[in-house]
Amino acid sequence: MVERCFNQCKVYRGIATRYDRLVRDYLGGLGLVGLLDWLRDPSDTPYGQCAGTRRRSTASRSSCGDVGKRIRAAKSTCSAAREHLDGRCPNVRRATTIVIMMGRSHAATGWCAGLLVSSCTDHPSPPVVALMACATAGFALLPDLDHRSSTASRLLGPFTRLVSWALRQASSAVYARTRAPGDRARDGEHRHLAHTALFGVGLGLVTALVVAVGGTPAALAVLGLGVLLAAAALGVWVLGVVAVALVLASLAGGTPVAAVDPEQAAFTVGGLVAVGCLVHDLGDLVTHSGVPLLWPLRIRGQAWYRIRPPAGLRFRAGGPFESWLVFPGLIVTGALLLFGVVSPASGG
Numbered sequence: 001m002v003e004r005c006f007n008q009c010k011v012y013r014g015i016a017t018r019y020d021r022l023v024r025d026y027l028g029g030l031g032l033v034g035l036l037d038w039l040r041d042p043s044d045t046p047y048g049q050c051a052g053t054r055r056r057s058t059a060s061r062s063s064c065g066d067v068g069k070r071i072r073a074a075k076s077t078c079s080a081a082r083e084h085l086d087g088r089c090p091n092v093r094r095a096t097t098i099v100i101m102m103g104r105s106h107a108a109t110g111w112c113a114g115l116l117v118s119s120c121t122d123h124p125s126p127p128v129v130a131l132m133a134c135a136t137a138g139f140a141l142l143p144d145l146d147h148r149s150s151t152a153s154r155l156l157g158p159f160t161r162l163v164s165w166a167l168r169q170a171s172s173a174v175y176a177r178t179r180a181p182g183d184r185a186r187d188g189e190h191r192h193l194a195h196t197a198l199f200g201v202g203l204g205l206v207t208a209l210v211v212a213v214g215g216t217p218a219a220l221a222v223l224g225l226g227v228l229l230a231a232a233a234l235g236v237w238v239l240g241v242v243a244v245a246l247v248l249a250s251l252a253g254g255t256p257v258a259a260v261d262p263e264q265a266a267f268t269v270g271g272l273v274a275v276g277c278l279v280h281d282l283g284d285l286v287t288h289s290g291v292p293l294l295w296p297l298r299i300r301g302q303a304w305y306r307i308r309p310p311a312g313l314r315f316r317a318g319g320p321f322e323s324w325l326v327f328p329g330l331i332v333t334g335a336l337l338l339f340g341v342v343s344p345a346s347g348g
Contacts, residue, residue: 009033102318103141103151106280107233108330110140113279114272115337121268127245131223132272133338134238138229139276140283142203146171146194151232167194175304182301192304195284195291200277208270219269226272285309287317 010016012033020026114136118129144150145164153164168189175188186192193199211219231238284291290308299305308314315321 008037102322102327103144103233105322105327105330106140106144106283107137107230108327108334109279109283110137110230110276111234111334112330112337113140113275115334117272117275119337125249127249129338130241130245131227132268133334134230134242135223135226135269136272136276137234137238138226138231139273140280141229141233141276142273143194143199143277143280143284144190146192147190152229155229155232178296178303180298180301180303183304191284191289191291191306193295195281195293196295197278197281197293198295200274200281203277204270204272204274206270207273208266211269212266216265219265222269222273226276284317286314288314289317 009030012029014020014029015026015033018026020029111133114133115129117136118132121128141150141152145152145160145167147153148161148164148168150164153160171193172188174193175186179188207222211222214221227238227242281291281293285293285307286309288308290306292304293307294305296303297305299307315326
């Protein structure tokens with residue numbers, strides 16, 4: 001029976017070919033097909049020409065109630081499809097969230113940014129460079145906590161899911177209160193509050209305050225969270241790199257955090273968090289959806305104006321361009337930065 005339902009839907013060429021670029025358009029078409037099939041006489045379909053098939057189809061329809069119930073159900077289906085196309089249906093919105101950029105790409109940009117930041121310090125030791133790069137790779141995943149199925153939201157199970165839920169609710173509330181007349185009707189969750197420069201800088205300042213109050217244990221806890229995020233996105237080799245860095249630091253008589261000036265530890269860790277969030281935003285900025293990076297500044301009558309490059313310079317998040325060109329390019333860049341072949345200091 002399930003296979004017959006699929007075959008009945010594939011009678012329509014738009015459903016069978018799946019040429020729609022957006023998931024919402026395709027699901028809207030499915031809703032329309034379901035509406036038409038619900039109202040059609042069974043004898044009008046290719047599958048109702050056989051007497052036996054007609055009897056089975058008629059019996060199944062009669063078991064659903066009278067014609068009035070079918071019409072009301074059809075109106076409900078049409079209403080759900082219309083709300084889905086407008087982005088107002090919560091039940092459908094869960095299945096049609098904006099496609100997010102792959103976590104490994106964000107982590108790779110954070111890795112490169114961490115290497116650049118570490119190169120700006122005064123004679124950084126290899127353990128410090130490794131820990132800063134790995135932690136920044138993980139911090140680059142933090143803005144995607146506003147997405148219920150992201151790597152950051154699933155990292156620590158119920159705890160990170162609760163944090164993700166709280167962030168999404170806060171983002172939705174802030175969007176509803178600060179939305180300008182020119183802004184579209186959105187749920188205000190993914191790629192809203194957590195994908196702004198203000199959020200990244202603010203999270204960095206809060207982290208710096210926590211490290212300043214908590215000292216070295218707080219710094220190690222924050223860096224450990226970043227390393228776990230990086231390992232979840234890039235692989236367990238990140239844990240191996242950090243383990244080697246800790247061993248080298250212990251042989252040198254300290255920890256990577258102790259190698260940094262204590263007065264600068266809070267500034268350094270908070271800066272890494274802010275840098276990770278900002279490079280995440282810049283990565284999402286070059287996709288088709290863009291990000292409201294400059295919120296709450298009003299641009300073209302919109303408080304949540306999505307900044308993005310010209311159409312020819314954008315790419316689809318999670319698409320072949322990202323998988324086969326962006327991510328490998330970031331890995332090569334990170335390797336060159338790590339081994340000192342490319343260094344900002346050499347160009348200065």
